Amino acid sequence: MKHGIAIGKVSAASGVKVPTIRYYEQIGLLAAPPRTGGGRRSYDRKDIERLIFIRHSRELGFDIDEIKTLLALQDSPDQSCEEADAIANIHLVEVKKKIVSLTALQHELERMVAGSSHGRVEICRVIEILADHGNCQYHGETLSIGAINYVDEPALTTRSADGNEPGSRELSGAWLAGTVLTGLTSVLLMGAALYVSFADIASYSTAYKSLAVERRTAPAAAEGKTSRARPLLETRSDREIVVASVLASDGGSGMIRNASFVRVSATLATSQTALTDDIVVYSPETYIEALPEDDFSQVAQQISTDIVGAPSAEVSITYTTLPSGYVPRPTISDALAAAHVGSLTSPDYAAPDVALAYFGADASLSAGTPLVGVAENVTVVPKTAATGGNRAVSERVIKLDADAPLLDTLVANGFTRNSAADVQEMIQNLYRLSTLEAGSRLRILLGPSSSGAGLVPYRMSIYRHEVASNSDRHAVTVALTDMGRYVVALPPPDIPFSEESTEQIDVANLPSIYQSIWETGRRNSVADEVIAQVVALVAYDADLTRRVQPGDGIELLTAAPEDELVEQLLYVAISLGNTERRFYRYVEPDGTVAFFDEQGESGKRFLLRRPLEGGGRLTSAMGTRIDPFNGGNADHQGTDFAAPRGTPIYAAADGVIDMAQWFSGYGRYVQIKHLNGYQTAYAHMNAIADGITPGTRVRQGQVIGYVGSTGRSTGNHLHFELEINGRIADPLEIKLPRTRTLTSQYMDDLRQTVEQVQTIMEMPASSQIFHAAI
Structure with missing residues (x-):
C-alpha cells in the first residue's frame, strides 16, 4: 500500500489531533510511519482507518490496554471473538450501573425542584430533603441493581411531597443544575489541558546524532511477542564455473576443445531488493515469445554439450570419405578416439626424459582475481510482522568462504551501485578495507524502501574472523539516515553467530514467484535474457503471481559467453513446493531449438491458465x-x-x-x-x-x-x-497438453543430451565465481 498522506490531513480525516496521533505512536497503538526525503511522516489510508477505530473505542470508554487487545484481534481475523465479547460485556454492565445511578439522581433532583416554594428557608423543601438523608432515593438501598423495580409513578407536580404548596426555603433546581454543570465543565477542561500537556512530552526535537541512527528500525518492538518456535530452513546459493572437453562438429570436421559452463544452484529469494526495482509487471504476453522455439541461429549451432572428458588440449578432427575399395574393420566411436588421443597428449603418459610445454594450471584467465565461495548451508528464520499493513525489517547474516571484493558484495546484497560505492569509500577512509577476507561476516538489516518497492539496507556491519581465537570481531557499522545517506554508526547489540549463514524471513511480505526468480537470477549474475527464458518456461506450469515459499529452489546451466557469443540457457530445474520441473535445451537436426523435459514434452503449454495481464x-x-x-x-x-x-x-x-x-x-x-x-x-x-x-x-x-x-x-x-x-x-486444475512432443526418432538423442547435462551438473567446479548473496 502506498504512503503519502501528511499528518495534518490524517488528523482531519480521522478526527484525532496531531499530538494525540504522536502519542498513539509512542505507546504502540499506531505503528511509526515511514518518512519522506525531507524527514516528514508519511501515512496511508490504513493508518486513518486504525485511528478512527481507536477514537471510536475511546469514546465508548475503553482504556488503552483494552484497545490494544481489540486492535490485536482486528489484525488476526481468524481468532475467536470471545475476548472482544467479554470486554464489551464488562463495559455494558458498568454503563447500566451508571444509567441506573444517574436516573435515580434525576428523580431526586426533580423531587427537590418540584417541591420548592421559593419562600423562607424554614419551609424550603430542598433543605428539608437534604437534611432527611435516610429517605433519599439516590442513596437508598432500592438502587441496588438486583432490587430495582421499574414501575409507573404519579406525574410530577409543583407541590411538595406532603401535598403543600412549595415553600420559600426550598432550593432552586436551576441553580443546582447550573452548579453541577459548571463543575463538570471545569473538570473536563482541566483534564483536557493536562492530557494535551503530557501527551506529547516525548516528541521534542534533539540534535542529530549519526552514531545512534540504527535505533530507527526498532526491531525488537516490531517483532512482538510469541511462544511459537521459529522453523529453520537450510538454503544455498552457488554460482560456479565448470570446464570440460566437448566435441564440436562443423560440417566435415570437428574440434575437441575446452568449453566453460556456468552452473547455478540456489533457493529462490525470499525478499526483494533494489536489484529488481526495474523489472516489468508480470504479463504472460511479455514472455510467450521469450522461448527460442523455431528459432535457428549460428549461435545455437556453436554450443555443444557433447562431453568428451576432463579439460585437456584442443584436438582437431577431420572427416574424410573412405576409398571405395576399403574393407570395413572394427571401429571405435569418436568419443573413444578423442579419449585415446587425449591420453597420448597427457603428461601422465609422456616419456620421463621429455618435458612438454603446458599451460600453467594457475595461469588461467582469472589468475589474480580473488575467488569467493558461497555458504552452501543457510538457515532461514521465519519472522512474523507486528502489523499486517507494514513491511517488517529482516536481518541477514552472511559468512564468506573466500576473499571477496567489498563493492561487489554490497551490490549483491541490496545496495545500489552508487550507495555501495559511497559506503566503500567511507569504510576505506577509516579502515583501508576494500576486500573482505575469508571467514568475514556481513550483518545486514533490511527494511522497506521509501517507495515501498522492495527492501533496502538500513544497517550493515562487518565482522572479521580471528583464526587464533576462533572469534568474530566487529570492524565497522554503517547505517541509513532519514536523509537517505549512509553514515558510520555504533555496532548493533551482539548476537550469537551460527556456523551457517542466516536470514530472517518476513512471512507476511514474501515476493511473488515471478519477482523471486528475477531477484535470484540477478543475485547470481545471470543475464536478463536467460532469466526471461526461465520465466517463460515455468509460466505454463506455475502461478507466478503466487508468493514464493521458503525452500523453493532453482538450478540453471548456461554456456559461458565466449568471443562474441551471448550466454545461452542449456538447462533449468525449478522446485515449487512438492512440484519439480526440468527442461533441457535440445537442437533438432533441422536446427530448431526448443526445451523439453525427460519425456520429450516441450516447455510451452497449449493453454494459458490465467489469460490476463498480471494473472489477476x-x-x-x-x-x-x-x-x-x-x-x-x-x-x-x-x-x-x-x-x-x-x-x-x-x-x-x-x-x-x-x-x-x-x-x-x-x-x-x-x-x-x-x-x-x-x-x-x-x-x-x-x-x-x-x-x-x-x-x-x-x-x-x-x-x-x-x-x-x-x-x-x-x-x-x-x-x-x-x-x-x-x-x-477447471482451467486451474486440469492437466493441459504441451504444444510440442518430440517424436520417437529423436528420443535417443534427447536422452543423450539429458545425460550430458547431468554430467556437467555433477562435475567438480573449476572455480567458484564470486557471489555473496543468500
Missing part, C-alpha cells in the same frame, strides 16, 4: 458457490479473476473467434474455438478489442478485450470458462 487475483473458483445476487447455492462454471478495469485480456491459445458480442448476463463476451475440441470463453468485458469479430484467427497471448463489470457482475473481473469436447473443465 482469484476471487471465485469453479464449482458450487453462494450466488452473490440471491444468496442461494449456484453452480459456477468458470473461474473469476479480479483485476482493475481496462486490464488487457489475452487469448488463452491459438484459435478462431466464434462469438464476440453482448451475451445476456455475461455482458460483453468473447468465445474462441481451439484445436482438438477445446473452447474458451471470456465474460464481463468492459470492451472487446478492435478487430475481434467472428471468424478472426487469433494467436496465444493476443489481446482480445479488457476487464470490466458488464452483465450480471458485482465488480471488475474476468470470468474465464474452458470446455473440452462440450464438457466444462
